[in-house]
Amino acid sequence: MISQEMNDSLTLVGPGTDAGSVLRYYWQPAALSDELMTARPVVPVRLLGEDLVLFRDEQGELGLIQRHCPHRGADMCFGRLEDNGLRCPFHGWHFDRSGQCVEQPGEPAGSKMHEQIKARSYPVVEKNGIIWAYMGPGEAPEFPMFDCFRAPDTHVFAFKGLWECNWLQALEVGIDPAHASFLHRFLEDEDPADSYGKQFRDKAANTEIPMTKLLRDYPRPDIQVEDTDYGLRLTALRHMDGGLTHVRVTNQIFPEAICIPMSREMTITQWHVPVDDKTCYWYSMFTSFDKPVDKVKMREQRLKEHRLPDYAPLKNKRNNYGYDPEEQGTQTYTGMGMDINVHDQWAVESMGGIQDRTDEHLGKTDVGIIRNRRKLRAAIASVKEGKIEELPMWNGVKPSEITGPVSNDSITEDKDWFASAKASDKVRRDACPWDANV
Ligand code: FES
Numbered sequence: 349m350i351s352q353e354m355n356d357s358l359t360l361v362g363p364g365t366d367a368g369s370v371l372r373y374y375w376q377p378a379a380l381s382d383e384l385m386t387a388r389p390v391v392p393v394r395l396l397g398e399d400l401v402l403f404r405d406e407q408g409e410l411g412l413i414q415r416h417c418p419h420r421g422a423d424m425c426f427g428r429l430e431d432n433g434l435r436c437p438f439h440g441w442h443f444d445r446s447g448q449c450v451e452q453p454g455e456p457a458g459s460k461m462h463e464q465i466k467a468r469s470y471p472v473v474e475k476n477g478i479i480w481a482y483m484g485p486g487e488a489p490e491f492p493m494f495d496c497f498r499a500p501d502t503h504v505f506a507f508k509g510l511w512e513c514n515w516l517q518a519l520e521v522g523i524d525p526a527h528a529s530f531l532h533r534f535l536e537d538e539d540p541a542d543s544y545g546k547q548f549r550d551k552a553a554n555t556e557i558p559m560t561k562l563l564r565d566y567p568r569p570d571i572q573v574e575d576t577d578y579g580l581r582l583t584a585l586r587h588m589d590g591g592l593t594h595v596r597v598t599n600q601i602f603p604e605a606i607c608i609p610m611s612r613e614m615t616i617t618q619w620h621v622p623v624d625d626k627t628c629y630w631y632s633m634f635t636s637f638d639k640p641v642d643k644v645k646m647r648e649q650r651l652k653e654h655r656l657p658d659y660a661p662l663k664n665k666r667n668n669y670g671y672d673p674e675e676q677g678t679q680t681y682t683g684m685g686m687d688i689n690v691h692d693q694w695a696v697e698s699m700g701g702i703q704d705r706t707d708e709h710l711g712k713t714d715v716g717i718i719r720n721r722r723k724l725r726a727a728i729a730s731v732k733e734g735k736i737e738e739l740p741m742w743n744g745v746k747p748s749e750i751t752g753p754v755s756n757d758s759i760t761e762d763k764d765w766f767a768s769a770k771a772s773d774k775v776r777r778d779a780c781p782w783d784a785n786v
């Protein structure tokens with residue numbers, strides 16, 4: 349339980365807010381590259397409570413500038429994409445991709461007023477299917493050498509989905525290893541051969557046991573959390589019969605991402621990006637250590653569950669997430685179908701726009717959530733005191749030396765859990781067609 353004041357501090361994201369100021373020191377996913385693959389590459393972006401417009405100019409360069417025209421506020425999403433920039437259709441003011449006003453065709457000839465006019469703009473870069481924005485002060489930081497950024501484009505597939513809730517509760521489901529045994533429980537096991545592109549449907553580690561069965565049979569994980577250069581490493585241990593232990597290593601990447609195993613072949617690195625205080629997007633990068641990702645299949649699977657252009661899930665609170673009590677009795681724990689994303693979405697949206705943390709009761713299995721909130725509080729204090737050099741990944745550790753992170757399922761007799769997880773992870777890294785050494 350925390351105070352309302354603390355809950356506001358940890359959750360609100362607009363300019364000048366506590367958590368919002370921390371988030372602004374990190375690259376934020378702003379759009380999928382897919383969204384700009386149109387005849388007129390201009391899309392609205394709402395990020396950290398700010399309304400922006402993202403566009404690609406005739407030179408193929410990206411610009412991200414404020415959505416409302418600095419003249420009298422018309423919507424630049426309807427702008428004319430011309431002359432290497434965006435021209436407001438109201439009075440023709442023209443902005444280049446840095447947001448600088450370069451022409452005001454209706455003002456008196458020779459007017460220099462445009463030199464004083466600049467639309468708010470943020471640096472953007474494109475990496476493996478996602479366009480990233482840096483909305484913080486000063487120079488943007490380097491990208492860490494995570495697998496999802498290091499792998500070639502062929503081995504990464506990116507997608508996103510809209511959740512109608514605050515970013516922090518969306519993130520917190522990802523650092524809660526206990527829920528998988530309940531929320532994602534399947535009462536029957538699917539053939540692991542049909543598992544491509546789905547989470548928890550593969551075989552567990554080096555066994556023939558379906559992950560679904562393992563999670564169902566061993567619902568009381570022992571969870572260990574360690575600090576790392578990038579955030580937290582969570583090791584969930586499920587002690588099985590016969591002296592074996594299932595070791596699941598997942599990660600929190602500060603401030604808002606997770607990196608988790610999806611299957612032997614792929615990991616998922618997922619950001620929970622605030623649109624505003626009560627809406628967020630998950631942006632996932634599915635990274636393959638084996639064959640190139642079958643992007644057509646992955647996209648098809650996910651487009652069946654989402655509506656464009658806003659990537660809103662078809663199952664949502666307005667249709668009770670497809671809840672079927674009969675299915676809940678016989679097939680799934682939730683009665684909301686086989687897509688585990690829908691389960692997570694229900695869990696976090698059903699808390700309300702911003703979870704009321706003045707009335708919660710955290711248990712032992714919530715240790716990852718507790719540790720992450722502590723980290724976020726420390727970061728908020730550092731930003732307030734101007735001690736940016738204390739923030740994770742700003743603290744002198746070279747981002748180019750932050751690799752991995754190890755995200756893996758394994759089964760071992762060994763008591764050195766992380767060593768055995770690492771050894772099992774190394775097997776696939778050694779066989780990986782791109783350089784995945786850590
Ligand atoms: S409002 Fe945009 S040019 Fe006038």
Ligand SMILES: [Fe+2]
Nearest residue numbers: 521528532692
């Ligand atoms: Fe989940």
